[in-house]
Each structure stands twice: as C-alpha cells, then as structure tokens.
Amino acid sequence: AQTVTQSQPEMSVQEAETVTLSCTYDTSESDYYLFWYKQPPSRQMILVIRQEAYKQQNATENRFSVNFQKAAKSFSLKISDSQLGDAAMYFCAYREVSNFGNEKLTFGTGTRLTIIP
Amino acid sequence: DAGVIQSPRHEVTEMGQEVTLRCKPISGHDYLFWYRQTMMRGLELLIYFNNNVPIDDSGMPEDRFSAKMPNASFSNLKIQPSEPRDSAVYFCASSYGTGGYNEQFFGPGTRLTVL
Numbered sequence: 001a002q003t004v005t006q007s008q009p010e011m012s013v014q015e016a017e018t019v020t021l022s023c024t025y026d027t028s029e030s031d032y033y034l035f036w037y038k039q040p041p042s043r044q045m046i047l048v049i050r051q052e053a054y055k056q057q058n059a060t061e062n063r064f065s066v067n068f069q070k071a072a073k074s075f076s077l078k079i080s081d082s083q084l085g086d087a088a089m090y091f092c093a094y095r096e097v098s099n100f101g102n103e104k105l106t107f108g109t110g111t112r113l114t115i116i117p
Numbered sequence: 118d119a120g121v122i123q124s125p126r127h128e129v130t131e132m133g134q135e136v137t138l139r140c141k142p143i144s145g146h147d148y149l150f151w152y153r154q155t156m157m158r159g160l161e162l163l164i165y166f167n168n169n170v171p172i173d174d175s176g177m178p179e180d181r182f183s184a185k186m187p188n189a190s191f192s193n194l195k196i197q198p199s200e201p202r203d204s205a206v207y208f209c210a211s212s213y214g215t216g217g218y219n220e221q222f223f224g225p226g227t228r229l230t231v232l
Contacts, residue, residue, distance in 0.1 A: 045223035
C-alpha cells in the first residue's frame, strides 16, 4: 500500500521569507499524481499545487513551487514571500494513475505552518 | 457553482443515536468521496462512488457506518448507533472523470461530536 510521510508536524516562518515543507512517499508505481492541499482554520481543503510523476519539470503556481525528486520519492513544497494568509495545515497527497477508477487520495499527516509577522 | 455542499456543519449527538451526514456534489461530477479527519488518524478515505455506485468501501470502519448515493446530486453517510470515538470532521469531496489530475473539490466538512 502507498504511504505518505510528512516528518515536520509544525513549521514557522517569518513573513516575506521562504519556507519548505517536506513530503516523502512510498510506491512501486512508475506513474502517479502528487498534490499539496492547504487547510486553513476554516477547515476547507484547498488544492495548492499538483504534479504528475512522468513530468520532470517541477510545478509552479505563483509563490508556490515543488521540488519533485522521483528517485528519492520526495515531493517538497516551497512557499516564497510567505504571507499571513498562508498560515494553515498543509497536506501532501498521492494518487495512482488509473483508467479503472482508482481515484482515491492517500494523505500525509500534515504540517502546521505558522507565519510570524 | 456553489461547490460541494455539506450539512449540517456541526452535529452534536449522544451515544447510541443515529447520525446522518449529507452531501451535494458539484453538478456534473461523477465521483464522490467521503473522508474522515481525526487527530489520531489524520485524513482517511471511508468510501467513494462512481456514477452513484460504491467502488471502494474498504475504509468504512465497521457495520455501524453506511453510505448511499441514490442519485447524482446527493449522498448520505449514516452512523447507527453512534459512539464517542466517531467524533471527527467528515468531509465530502467530488471530482470529474477518470485519469488525469481530476482535482477533488472538498466541502466545508461536518464536525461531529458524540457525547
């Protein structure tokens, strides 16, 4: 079974600085999808960024980017120019590529990010 | 679109009572997922449907839990009888299509407290 590990339960960063959240996963598949979700205090789960394993180029969405290291099975999230609104729980998630309906996401345990004004 | 709608947002009940959580997916989406979030176990998938048919219910903790999707616009998750260890936030999510990124859109969750 696939597992997703987030080894940092909590992180903090000064406003406007850069922070990196770590995620590793275990799979025997060669193609799959990886996601970072944000959960602010409102509880709403919001997709931040996504990456398909066969694409070597790291995904970027504005201030958010990933460092995808397939061989190391590592998928870290970098947040640049941190803002107060970035404070949230961040979850890394994995999903297989399938044409047979296996759409389930496997989540890590989350990293709570605090932004220091 | 209003997004995924869940009701109620908060539910407090006593042990032994039946609890029903409701979800309306985004119109046109053909996948619906029920997740549970607890401090101890994190986010875990309970069950998911494709075109109203349950595909994988291996995450349903026990027979006290059941989920149905009678049509494309509605699903419910029932717990009968409820126990204090069922206290959690329950999320419903929906997505469209098979393969590809198929982003799952989450509802705001229902916080269930069983006393």
